[in-house]
Amino acid sequence: MTESYKINLDETDLPQAWYNIQPDLPKPLPPYLHPATRQPLGPKDLSAIFPMALIEQEMTQERWIAIPDEVRNIYRLWRPTPLRRARRLEAALNTPARIYYKDESVSPAGSHKPNTAVAQAYYNKAAGIRRLATETGAGQWGSALALACNFFGLECTVYMVKVSYYQKPYRRSLMQIWGAAVYPSPTELTNAGRQILAKDPETSGSLGIAISEAVEDAATHEDTNYSLGSVLNHVLLHQTVVGLEAKKQLALAGEEPDILIGCVGGGSNFAGFVFPFVPDKLKGKERRFIGVEPTACPTLTRGAYAYDFGDTAGLTPLILMHTLGHSFVPPGIHAGGLRYHGDAPLLSLLVHEKIIEARAYAQNPVFDAARLFARTEGIVPAPETAHAIKAAVDEAGRCRETGEEKCVVFNYSGHGHFDLAAYDAYLEGKLEDMEHSDEVLRQALRELPQIHGR
Amino acid sequence: MTESYKINLDETDLPQAWYNIQPDLPKPLPPYLHPATRQPLGPKDLSAIFPMALIEQEMTQERWIAIPDEVRNIYRLWRPTPLRRARRLEAALNTPARIYYKDESVSPAGSHKPNTAVAQAYYNKAAGIRRLATETGAGQWGSALALACNFFGLECTVYMVKVSYYQKPYRRSLMQIWGAAVYPSPTELTNAGRQILAKDPETSGSLGIAISEAVEDAATHEDTNYSLGSVLNHVLLHQTVVGLEAKKQLALAGEEPDILIGCVGGGSNFAGFVFPFVPDKLKGKERRFIGVEPTACPTLTRGAYAYDFGDTAGLTPLILMHTLGHSFVPPGIHAGGLRYHGDAPLLSLLVHEKIIEARAYAQNPVFDAARLFARTEGIVPAPETAHAIKAAVDEAGRCRETGEEKCVVFNYSGHGHFDLAAYDAYLEGKLEDMEHSDEVLRQALRELPQIHGR
Numbered sequence: 001m002t003e004s005y006k007i008n009l010d011e012t013d014l015p016q017a018w019y020n021i022q023p024d025l026p027k028p029l030p031p032y033l034h035p036a037t038r039q040p041l042g043p044k045d046l047s048a049i050f051p052m053a054l055i056e057q058e059m060t061q062e063r064w065i066a067i068p069d070e071v072r073n074i075y076r077l078w079r080p081t082p083l084r085r086a087r088r089l090e091a092a093l094n095t096p097a098r099i100y101y102k103d104e105s106v107s108p109a110g111s112h113k114p115n116t117a118v119a120q121a122y123y124n125k126a127a128g129i130r131r132l133a134t135e136t137g138a139g140q141w142g143s144a145l146a147l148a149c150n151f152f153g154l155e156c157t158v159y160m161v162k163v164s165y166y167q168k169p170y171r172r173s174l175m176q177i178w179g180a181a182v183y184p185s186p187t188e189l190t191n192a193g194r195q196i197l198a199k200d201p202e203t204s205g206s207l208g209i210a211i212s213e214a215v216e217d218a219a220t221h222e223d224t225n226y227s228l229g230s231v232l233n234h235v236l237l238h239q240t241v242v243g244l245e246a247k248k249q250l251a252l253a254g255e256e257p258d259i260l261i262g263c264v265g266g267g268s269n270f271a272g273f274v275f276p277f278v279p280d281k282l283k284g285k286e287r288r289f290i291g292v293e294p295t296a297c298p299t300l301t302r303g304a305y306a307y308d309f310g311d312t313a314g315l316t317p318l319i320l321m322h323t324l325g326h327s328f329v330p331p332g333i334h335a336g337g338l339r340y341h342g343d344a345p346l347l348s349l350l351v352h353e354k355i356i357e358a359r360a361y362a363q364n365p366v367f368d369a370a371r372l373f374a375r376t377e378g379i380v381p382a383p384e385t386a387h388a389i390k391a392a393v394d395e396a397g398r399c400r401e402t403g404e405e406k407c408v409v410f411n412y413s414g415h416g417h418f419d420l421a422a423y424d425a426y427l428e429g430k431l432e433d434m435e436h437s438d439e440v441l442r443q444a445l446r447e448l449p450q451i452h453g454r
Numbered sequence: 455m456t457e458s459y460k461i462n463l464d465e466t467d468l469p470q471a472w473y474n475i476q477p478d479l480p481k482p483l484p485p486y487l488h489p490a491t492r493q494p495l496g497p498k499d500l501s502a503i504f505p506m507a508l509i510e511q512e513m514t515q516e517r518w519i520a521i522p523d524e525v526r527n528i529y530r531l532w533r534p535t536p537l538r539r540a541r542r543l544e545a546a547l548n549t550p551a552r553i554y555y556k557d558e559s560v561s562p563a564g565s566h567k568p569n570t571a572v573a574q575a576y577y578n579k580a581a582g583i584r585r586l587a588t589e590t591g592a593g594q595w596g597s598a599l600a601l602a603c604n605f606f607g608l609e610c611t612v613y614m615v616k617v618s619y620y621q622k623p624y625r626r627s628l629m630q631i632w633g634a635a636v637y638p639s640p641t642e643l644t645n646a647g648r649q650i651l652a653k654d655p656e657t658s659g660s661l662g663i664a665i666s667e668a669v670e671d672a673a674t675h676e677d678t679n680y681s682l683g684s685v686l687n688h689v690l691l692h693q694t695v696v697g698l699e700a701k702k703q704l705a706l707a708g709e710e711p712d713i714l715i716g717c718v719g720g721g722s723n724f725a726g727f728v729f730p731f732v733p734d735k736l737k738g739k740e741r742r743f744i745g746v747e748p749t750a751c752p753t754l755t756r757g758a759y760a761y762d763f764g765d766t767a768g769l770t771p772l773i774l775m776h777t778l779g780h781s782f783v784p785p786g787i788h789a790g791g792l793r794y795h796g797d798a799p800l801l802s803l804l805v806h807e808k809i810i811e812a813r814a815y816a817q818n819p820v821f822d823a824a825r826l827f828a829r830t831e832g833i834v835p836a837p838e839t840a841h842a843i844k845a846a847v848d849e850a851g852r853c854r855e856t857g858e859e860k861c862v863v864f865n866y867s868g869h870g871h872f873d874l875a876a877y878d879a880y881l882e883g884k885l886e887d888m889e890h891s892d893e894v895l896r897q898a899l900r901e902l903p904q905i906h907g908r
Contacts (some may be wrong), residue, residue, distance in 0.1 A: 004530070063624060077832050108831075147832060177825060177874075185744065375631075378532070378562030378563045380631060409548075417564070
């Protein structure tokens, strides 16, 4: 029998604790600032929309945070997820590289998102909260939170970016099957939404706008909290189950990963996958980390590293991150989950410190890689995930030229079963490759808030 | 740590051979008859549309058929599939029963169908065939064959039942991603299709009609063979990998299954799942086998056990099976994969001999069970699969009343990711529960061919 295609772990191998990278950073993470006073934020400032347990996880310097049994018992419905060897893709590329992918698409929601959704629902339920409000882009986060709320008996309200709501109606169905209420954002339900609609009734919406609506909903209802699917430290923390499992699995395969790759929207699937490997690099091991984003929303490759709002309306704290400016509204590309104007502050710091690399690709080459993957490995990736596949294909191609037998590992963050309209558009040659002019990006950055003394 | 949710097998546990139930039947399977002469069919009669290797598998009395390495190496992309314990469903039902399900939804096509598609593509390629033609109902079979043809470098032409083509466009996309040509059936491409359209231009199509078109395509093209996704003996044979794995997994869990359940369209997922357990019952072990079908197409529960054509146009051999008559066109229910007028002859014989039970359910109670399953286990089943879930829920409910701690196992034949429009219709209260009058069924059965001397 030839070598195996999958490296599975037992449920007993499920990590007991999440990995917090904060104590291992080359320099401390600058504080969030209050949107009004511009002063460093304290735990109290976040308590209107988050439970204290998550606020503590947001700020703690503890390296390991125990995963509650209630959370691990939900994880066990689909975790540990398989690490797969892409032998057929390797053969098609005629590369000496060994390509692996961590398959997070096997969760009920079809992506990595439930890893933090389940944790957030648990801590909110434990804090006596009755309802969670959130935003969603492609619908992956919204469906994950709907699933998690269903498991813990919480109500769930989802503000879904309008362009995705209509491009991907089936993710909306999925949220409704799990009992969530879903609205196309911007809505008339919030001040933030009404203001945007007054300015531009035809807006396709954006993650930033939807965040404003969900935050306002939570801040104005006593029994309701807000839940974010990416960007924040505690979200990235929960996603480290992905990298911790992958590390065990690569060890079982006798591999030392040379290149680790993930797509970047807010940064949570990428960070959750690579952060557990970062200490190896800080200790001197050869590791390259590549975050991949769309040229239509090039936050890491062309954004500024500056304080900015997490949302469009300027309701959230100011965060030091890579950003295109909170007023930037990316075009309605099919990788809806990568249409965010900023990036996770932890990821942004590590990119700024040159510990993590970033690169951007246009839609058509990304879908070329996605189709090659579907034709070789069989499974059809989400457009977001296809960005990581494109980078893995390019790196494996370089190995073909140089003859290097590198170990390339990427995070297969989600399947494309609800994105087939995007594949139709691709197969019909209707996808546009979007490259922003410097002027457009400069214009957006002009609206960055001026933070004095920083 | 509480007990596990999944029973996984290693790739090395993948079965080495398929199980052929023919030598273990209580009485031999009556022969297929030639559609024109009505005389028993010989291998030659099938050689125009099938490769000899599959014709031999159709008729052999060998109990075990070795699985070629080329086939096992494709299986290994997703097999062995997990056997899952439905602990959360059990808790929701407050039942003493233990419920397990074999998860065939993890294949790239999202169902059990690739188990035979891969085998059929392999044997046709080995026989020098260049293209395969087939029909598909819900699209699960068509996408499975498109995937398999892609792996072996065969062209693939799919005649897709019109109602499903429009209800489930995303399965069509999936087939196209894997390189297949897909047409809504009936088409103008075949005599069979043109004749139906002349009679009824508005027909929603049926599996029987689509079979006629695919068979005609294959019979009229030298380099093209036909491929069937269910009904025939060799198809059921290939699907026994499902039951053979499940048997190993139940043994690992220390379980003796009391009730095994599957949904029945043509019968292949049900047969592949339960046939490996049938010898246990013949040897006197307590085993109940329940095939579940929709009331809209009640072939096993209300059909005749008689010789009939496999297709609508009367091109295929005559098969002794449970049938509603080859002219029966079932309504366009959402479980498109269960809309076939007949059943596998092997399954029909075992139902006729009372070794296997059958039951029928209407759409709404089936979707009630599907939603309960999605809310407890997380994952969203295909409408076809939901029929099996409904029966498992009912059996577990009986155990709650009697206090019996039965082991109930069903085949989770596919996921519902491409069927969410059906869930929308259900959630909006738009699903009709269809029960045929005796007169309608009598009318359809009047068109059964008269086989003299039988």
